[in-house]
Amino acid sequence: MTYRKESVRTHSAILPRTFSGLVLAGAAAGMIAAGPAGAKVEGDTIILGSANSLTGKYSSNGIDTQNGYDLAIKKINEMGGVTVGGKQYKLAVTYYDDESTPARTAQLLERLIEQDGVQYILGPYSSPTTIAAAPVVEKYKVPMVEAEGASRALFNKGYKYTFAVLSTSEQYLASAIGLAAEVAEKNGKKPSDVRVAMIFENDAFSQDVRAGVVEDMAKYDMQVILDDKMPSDLSDISASLTKVKALKPDLLVISGHNKGAVTAARQIKELQVEVPMIAMTHCEGAKVIDQFGASADGYLCPTQWAETLSYSDEYFGSAAEYDKLFKETYDGYTTVPYQAAQASAAVLVWKDALERANSLDPQKVRDALAATDMQTFYGQIKFSEAGNNIAKPMVLRQIQNGEYNVVAPSKWASHELVWPREAMY
Amino acid sequence: MFDNLSLLTQLAPVLNVQLLLDGLFVGAVFVLAAYGLALVWGVMNVKNLAQGEYVIMGGYFAWHLGTFGIHPVLSLPLVFGLMFVFGWVVYLLVIKWVISRDLFTSLLATFGIALIVQQALNLAYGPEVRTAEAGFGTNRLFGGLVTVADIKLISFGLCILLAASVIVFMKKSRMGQAIRATAQDPRAAKIMGIDTEQVYAFTYALNAAICGAAGVIVSMIWVIQPFYGIPHSIRAFVIVTAAGLGNIPGVIIAGLGLGVAEQYSGFVLGLEFQQATALILLLLVLIWRQIQLAQHRQVVQ
Numbered sequence: 001m002t003y004r005k006e007s008v009r010t011h012s013a014i015l016p017r018t019f020s021g022l023v024l025a026g027a028a029a030g031m032i033a034a035g036p037a038g039a040k041v042e043g044d045t046i047i048l049g050s051a052n053s054l055t056g057k058y059s060s061n062g063i064d065t066q067n068g069y070d071l072a073i074k075k076i077n078e079m080g081g082v083t084v085g086g087k088q089y090k091l092a093v094t095y096y097d098d099e100s101t102p103a104r105t106a107q108l109l110e111r112l113i114e115q116d117g118v119q120y121i122l123g124p125y126s127s128p129t130t131i132a133a134a135p136v137v138e139k140y141k142v143p144m145v146e147a148e149g150a151s152r153a154l155f156n157k158g159y160k161y162t163f164a165v166l167s168t169s170e171q172y173l174a175s176a177i178g179l180a181a182e183v184a185e186k187n188g189k190k191p192s193d194v195r196v197a198m199i200f201e202n203d204a205f206s207q208d209v210r211a212g213v214v215e216d217m218a219k220y221d222m223q224v225i226l227d228d229k230m231p232s233d234l235s236d237i238s239a240s241l242t243k244v245k246a247l248k249p250d251l252l253v254i255s256g257h258n259k260g261a262v263t264a265a266r267q268i269k270e271l272q273v274e275v276p277m278i279a280m281t282h283c284e285g286a287k288v289i290d291q292f293g294a295s296a297d298g299y300l301c302p303t304q305w306a307e308t309l310s311y312s313d314e315y316f317g318s319a320a321e322y323d324k325l326f327k328e329t330y331d332g333y334t335t336v337p338y339q340a341a342q343a344s345a346a347v348l349v350w351k352d353a354l355e356r357a358n359s360l361d362p363q364k365v366r367d368a369l370a371a372t373d374m375q376t377f378y379g380q381i382k383f384s385e386a387g388n389n390i391a392k393p394m395v396l397r398q399i400q401n402g403e404y405n406v407v408a409p410s411k412w413a414s415h416e417l418v419w420p421r422e423a424m425y
Numbered sequence: 426m427f428d429n430l431s432l433l434t435q436l437a438p439v440l441n442v443q444l445l446l447d448g449l450f451v452g453a454v455f456v457l458a459a460y461g462l463a464l465v466w467g468v469m470n471v472k473n474l475a476q477g478e479y480v481i482m483g484g485y486f487a488w489h490l491g492t493f494g495i496h497p498v499l500s501l502p503l504v505f506g507l508m509f510v511f512g513w514v515v516y517l518l519v520i521k522w523v524i525s526r527d528l529f530t531s532l533l534a535t536f537g538i539a540l541i542v543q544q545a546l547n548l549a550y551g552p553e554v555r556t557a558e559a560g561f562g563t564n565r566l567f568g569g570l571v572t573v574a575d576i577k578l579i580s581f582g583l584c585i586l587l588a589a590s591v592i593v594f595m596k597k598s599r600m601g602q603a604i605r606a607t608a609q610d611p612r613a614a615k616i617m618g619i620d621t622e623q624v625y626a627f628t629y630a631l632n633a634a635i636c637g638a639a640g641v642i643v644s645m646i647w648v649i650q651p652f653y654g655i656p657h658s659i660r661a662f663v664i665v666t667a668a669g670l671g672n673i674p675g676v677i678i679a680g681l682g683l684g685v686a687e688q689y690s691g692f693v694l695g696l697e698f699q700q701a702t703a704l705i706l707l708l709l710v711l712i713w714r715q716i717q718l719a720q721h722r723q724v725v726q
Contacts, residue, residue: 027543057552093616118635141678154574202697228696228697229695229696230696230697230698231691231696231697231699231700233650233653233655233656233700234554234648235647235648235650235653235656236647236687236691236699237449237693237696238447238688238691239444239688239692239696239699240691240692240696242440242443242444242447242692243429243432243440243692245440245570246436246440246570247432248430256678258553259553259554259556259648259650261649262554262556262648263647266556266648270563270572270574270577271443271563271572272565272569272572274569286554290557291556356679363706401490425563
């Protein structure tokens with residue numbers, strides 16, 4: 001962790017105490033105006049800033065995120081840093097802890113921008129905190145590259161300074177619809193014959209996922225035969241699963257965070273639900289393989305990134321090499337969370353944009369960010385007008401004999417899809 | 426909604442069997458927690474808001490014992506004992522001091538206990554959902570359209586066994602008789618030489634133990650999470666209110682009925698209405714009671 005003291009604070013220490021309030025305010029305003037120019041670059045170091053969740057409910061993923069940022073910073077600095085205007089700069093990050101509270105994230109970003117003069121922001125962890133951060137960077141016209149906020153609320157407000165390297169939540173299960181259409185065509189059926197059952201939690205994330213599924217279903221003109229919401233405590237969805245058994249859909253999609261996934265996996269096992277294709281978010285978080293064994297075979301689980309993908313770049317090499325380097329650098333990881341990988345990718349985007357802008361002016365860097373089109377170990381990155389990454393697909397992994405194997409999109413797949421799923425109840 | 430109904434009446438009427446069975450199995454668990462509440466409410470006039478938290482706590486004990494390789498079914502008596510001790514301690518620390526106070530004091534105190542238990546479980550086990558796996562199979566009926574998990578059958582049997590033994594205990598044993606005597610008239614019981622203080626402690630501990638046992642079953646057939654106690658508390662209150670205090674057959678019927686009603690409303694109206702069922706039923710029962718009372722008053726006049 002690199003916590004930095006800014007030069008602004010040394011200025012305030014020499015202010016005589018006898019100054020009147022008015023003069024103080026004037027001086028403070030002057031400092032803010034003067035601050036950014038001196039603080040965003042210290043000597044030969046470009047300072048990025050981030051308010052991240054180091055304590056509180058998001059802390060475990062917040063720390064993954066920070067590790068991802070730090071690993072990429074280290075790698076870039078080792079490889080000679082960033083070249084802007086013919087001069088080589090190192091990168092460093094000023095971190096603050098937002099305590100997993102969105103209101104605090106917004107406050108700390110104001111502090112980073114106003115007091116510390118940081119002009120390049122790395123996003124916080126989680127959608128709610130990123131939603132709080134986006135209006136702040138917008139207000140100060142300071143660009144932010146974020147890696148951990150997937151909510152659609154970030155991309156339908158016309159923000160110009162927020163760029164996200166990850167796939168948005170509507171994309172989580174949409175790829176399963178495409179896959180179902182592919183399978184139908186392969187079996188000589190029309191995609192419009194595919195009958196889909198949906199069970200979603202009634203919260204912002206899962207409803208975003210649902211919106212993406214519905215949108216893609218409309219493209220293929222598929223039929224919804226069940227559209228249920230989970231009960232608030234998510235402990236029993238057997239009534240819906242009983243309906244699924246009677247209606248025999250071709251595809252069952254479920255999303256309800258870890259809790260919904262545990263309930264679904266347990267009750268699918270108990271009720272022996274036989275659907276040829278089941279797609280569900282949060283399989284890994286819910287540890288469905290450990291808990292429900294062979295009954296979970298064949299589930300399709302979306303992920304932002306997997307170390308088995310064949311993406312690669314000049315910094316980290318392949319996804320597998322990133323995975324190896326990350327495990328060597330940080331203790332206690334048996335698998336590398338995708339949250340860390342996308343955080344590293346966000347730093348790569350900053351380097352690329354700073355070099356292409358060939359300037360430290362935030363507006364020019366912002367325009368360079370908007371024009372990003374690069375291949376990374378995390379996948380292709382290219383931003384839409386709204387700032388979300390439209391080049392990287394969501395990856396679908398299927399549980400096959402207790403392993404997560406990438407089966408879609410077919411271009412990057414390491415294994416064939418097993419269809420219909422062969423679950424051992 | 427109507428297509429769901431036609432599913433039940435025409436397309437696959439056999440699904441009724443599934444809903445009925447699932448409802449009865451889970452209703453049996455509701456009965457246990459409600460019975461414990463009826464006991465504490467009837468004997469001590471304490472409305473225990475921590476009922477659901479004791480259920481979840483029992484579930485976590487079963488899960489924890491499971492990590493030592495103890496099968497959840499076998500952990501049931503252990504959890505029963507642990508929760509009995511825990512209940513006794515809570516009685517000495519908190520309940521004892523509020524028992525003679527008014528309604529709101531005991532409501533607040535037990536609500537406080539509920540919050541503390543929730544947070545303690547969250548600290549100890551984290552916010553992730555847990556399940557205790559019994560590892561039993563599933564029976565298929567009607568060509569697999571109806572399935573009955575062995576664990577649900579076993580749980581149902583355990584519920585009946587537990588409820589029956591508590592009822593026999595209350596009727597036959599000296600302590601059971603003392604509890605009933607105290608419930609009828611604490612002063613008279615005291616005069617007859619019953620140590621009512623101990624009866625109260627025992628009753629509260631027994632309630633915690635019954636809830637804990639229900640929790641073991643919940644962890645085997647549903648999922649547990651530190652903050653999932655509230656729906657269980659609400660159900661217990663609804664069942665006891667509907668059945669009336671001291672009406673054991675009523676509690677059993679109301680509990681099983683609520684289980685079935687939840688499954689049906691989840692199926693017909695949609696899952697999001699499943700938990701609303703308990704409250705809607707409570708409203709209906711209270712309205713019905715009012716009508717009954719009004720009629721009764723007219724007769725007296």
